[in-house]
Amino acid sequence: MEVTNLTGDELLQVLATLANPHRLRVVSALAEERNYVSRLARDLGISRALLQVHLRKLEAAGLVSAHIEVSEDGKAMKFYEVTPFALHLTPKTIMIAARSLGTESDLEAGVR
Amino acid sequence: MEVTNLTGDELLQVLATLANPHRLRVVSALAEERNYVSRLARDLGISRALLQVHLRKLEAAGLVSAHIEVSEDGKAMKFYEVTPFALHLTPKTIMIAARSLGTESDLEAGVR
DNA sequence: TCAACCTGCTACTTTTTCTTTGCAGGTGCC
DNA sequence: GGCACCTGCAAAGAAAAAGTAGCAGGTTGA
Numbered sequence: 001m002e003v004t005n006l007t008g009d010e011l012l013q014v015l016a017t018l019a020n021p022h023r024l025r026v027v028s029a030l031a032e033e034r035n036y037v038s039r040l041a042r043d044l045g046i047s048r049a050l051l052q053v054h055l056r057k058l059e060a061a062g063l064v065s066a067h068i069e070v071s072e073d074g075k076a077m078k079f080y081e082v083t084p085f086a087l088h089l090t091p092k093t094i095m096i097a098a099r100s101l102g103t104e105s106d107l108e109a110g111v112r
Numbered sequence: 113m114e115v116t117n118l119t120g121d122e123l124l125q126v127l128a129t130l131a132n133p134h135r136l137r138v139v140s141a142l143a144e145e146r147n148y149v150s151r152l153a154r155d156l157g158i159s160r161a162l163l164q165v166h167l168r169k170l171e172a173a174g175l176v177s178a179h180i181e182v183s184e185d186g187k188a189m190k191f192y193e194v195t196p197f198a199l200h201l202t203p204k205t206i207m208i209a210a211r212s213l214g215t216e217s218d219l220e221a222g223v224r
Numbered sequence: 225t226c227a228a229c230c231t232g233c234t235a236c237t238t239t240t241t242c243t244t245t246g247c248a249g250g251t252g253c254c
Numbered sequence: 255g256g257c258a259c260c261t262g263c264a265a266a267g268a269a270a271a272a273g274t275a276g277c278a279g280g281t282t283g284a
Contacts, residue, residue, distance in 0.1 A: 012133060018201070019127035020272085021213055024120065028210035031203035038230065050273060052232075068231090074281050075230045082203045089130070089199040091143035098140035101133055132242085150260060162243060164262075180261090186251050187260045 008101030011094075014087065017061035022046060023054045027082055030064060034081035055080060120213030126199065129173035134158060135166045139194055142176060146193035167192060
């Protein structure tokens with residue numbers, strides 16, 4: 001995942017997703033080891049409901065991925081892990097991404 | 113400006129600042145050429161008041177800098193330019209930054 | 225059956241961010 | 255003086271994001 005491969009809107013989504021302390025901690029925790037929702041919530045000291053909201057956003061931005069796994073004792077557990085990504089943000093890379101910002105959407109959105 | 117040199121809170125501020133289409137466009141425009149407020153607002157097609165708000169945020173995050181310049185005809189103009197920055201965002205760099213997240217602030221904020 | 229785990233969702237409130245509006249100051253030129 | 259530029263700020267309304275609470279489902283094992 002490279003910044004030069006992202007459209008402006010995608011970059012925007014990734015930035016907005018990372019711009020949150022909880023989600024930064026989630027990425028950090030998952031970078032150390034994959035984990036399942038309930039345990040991750042306990043580790044981070046936040047409610048499961050809140051964690052789920054953040055995980056959904058991270059997944060939507062493509063920063064983490066999940067899959068169900070059934071433990072030995074039959075519990076269905078959802079394991080999350082980080083997507084290996086590398087965003088190189090510089091004025092120049094932002095310039096490139098910004099070219100494809102909202103362009104089509106502007107037209108669709110009925111600015112006329 | 114390197115991500116590994118930033119505290120978690122500083123990284124958070126930079127991310128939150130960049131996570132906005134207007135501000136992304138501003139950085140992009142200033143990456144091409146420095147500019148003064150009124151003209152930049154016209155170029156981007158947004159109001160001057162709105163631009164000023166965004167410029168303040170960008171400046172607070174250290175992404176742009178400004179200085180007053182007096183034109184030949186005596187007008188005081190505020191020129192902005194981008195700060196050369198390079199943020200390399202990967203799960204690992206985020207892990208490092210996340211260690212210093214909210215720690216002191218938590219104590220200050222009266223969690224005691 | 226009940227407890228202790230696992231998952232999911234959504235309606236609602238609170239908080240934060242964004243944007244507009246309107247006012248203030250200044251200069252030079254016709 | 256009036257107009258065309260330049261700057262600045264802050265209150266207030268509108269929109270988006272964050273967080274909570276409460277409900278649903280499932281499994282194993284005592």
